[in-house]
Amino acid sequence: MDPDSEAEQVASQILKTTLLTVVFSSCNYFKTETSASVSTIQLSLPKDSVVKSQSPSPKKKRKTIYLTFDDGPNKGTNNVYQIIDKEEVNATLFIIGQHVYGSKEQAAIFDSIVNSRYIEVANHSYTHAHNKFVKFYTVPDSVVSDFKRCADSLHLTSNIIRTPGRNIWRTNTINTTDINTSTAAADSLQQNNFTAVGWDLEWHFDNNLKLTETDDEVINEIDSLFAKAKTKTPDHLVLLAHDQAFANTADSAYLHQFIIKLKAKDEYDFENISKYPALKN
Ligand SMILES: [Zn+2]
Numbered sequence: 535m536d537p538d539s540e541a542e543q544v545a546s547q548i549l550k551t552t553l554l555t556v557v558f559s560s561c562n563y564f565k566t567e568t569s570a571s572v573s574t575i576q577l578s579l580p581k582d583s584v585v586k587s588q589s590p591s592p593k594k595k596r597k598t599i600y601l602t603f604d605d606g607p608n609k610g611t612n613n614v615y616q617i618i619d620k621e622e623v624n625a626t627l628f629i630i631g632q633h634v635y636g637s638k639e640q641a642a643i644f645d646s647i648v649n650s651r652y653i654e655v656a657n658h659s660y661t662h663a664h665n666k667f668v669k670f671y672t673v674p675d676s677v678v679s680d681f682k683r684c685a686d687s688l689h690l691t692s693n694i695i696r697t698p699g700r701n702i703w704r705t706n707t708i709n710t711t712d713i714n715t716s717t718a719a720a721d722s723l724q725q726n727n728f729t730a731v732g733w734d735l736e737w738h739f740d741n742n743l744k745l746t747e748t749d750d751e752v753i754n755e756i757d758s759l760f761a762k763a764k765t766k767t768p769d770h771l772v773l774l775a776h777d778q779a780f781a782n783t784a785d786s787a788y789l790h791q792f793i794i795k796l797k798a799k800d801e802y803d804f805e806n807i808s809k810y811p812a813l814k815n
Contacts, residue, residue: 597760598803599796600772600810601625602733604658604696607633607640607647610743610781615647617786621793623804624652627777628696631660631684644688654806657695657728660684667699671715674722681728694729694807701732706812708766729813733774734765743778745785749792756796767811 603614606627618625627647634644647653660683663670671677681695697720701712704724710732711717723730735755738746747755756771758764765771780786796802807813 594801595769596801596803597769597771598805598809599756600770600805600807601775601793602628602696602731602772602807603775603777604628605630605633605662606777607636607643608778608781610777610779610786611640611643611647613780613786614777614789615643615650615653617780617790617793618652619650621790621797622652623793623797624654624806624809625804626654626656626807628656628658629684629688630658630662630698631687632662634688654692654808655688655690656692656731656807657681657684657688657690659695659698660687662698665699668715670698671700671713671719674719677719678722678726678728681723682726692808693727694731694813695723696732697723697730702730703732703766704728704730705810708812710766731772731807731810731813732766733772734759735771735773737773737775737779739776739779739785743781745779745788749788749795752792753795770811772807772810 601618601623603611603625604627606614606629611627614625614627629644633640635641648655659677659680661680663680670680677697684690685693697716700716700720701710702716702720702723703710704720711720712732720730735752737752740746752773756773759771760769775789780789796804
């Protein structure tokens, strides 16, 4: 072999090896770099955020709560009024006609709630059946007269009523009576153009007018009724509470916290009872 060409061949071989080494190293470098980047991305992004960016989950459907308070005006009504007005939530007070004339204070608080921006006033009868419910409902005509007397004396413009001592519904779509002996009276009320609205859930109180359930317990019940679709109308819930249970400071504080916590959940709207679906006005 020509020594020059042998030298050339050796030089060429060295160059080839060097080039190959550079190329191989570069490939390896990029490979390592790429896989390192991928694993860095996977580690730094939580699984659900990756899913979110692919298909944003829809916002929770909002639901409507109708706060209703029965039996006022009485010693608890002013506290209910102050809390509702401060928190600026819509609510409905089912008023007993003769309670408005029970004292100067009760007449004054009635004037306040009638003028409240958030409170709707509705009819809870004139006499509240004198708390003798079985006897009251056996005479449908006097039941109708009692509600008419309340509407006339208080100059109520709404025909929405709640029957004392009975969870009765007579709307365009709901027809239920909790105690059968009241059915005839309930039908008469409807025939006389009254719309009866009952309740889905009651915030109970005891004989000493103290609440028997905390705000958190009632909120859990509300969440659960909505989740199980157990309200009369899906996504709408009527809560029954009573003014007299909020005459004391401790239970008023529970009511206040109850409303603050429900608002903070940001999935509930508060409406007056006249906004309930399928009521004829
Ligand atoms: Zn009542």
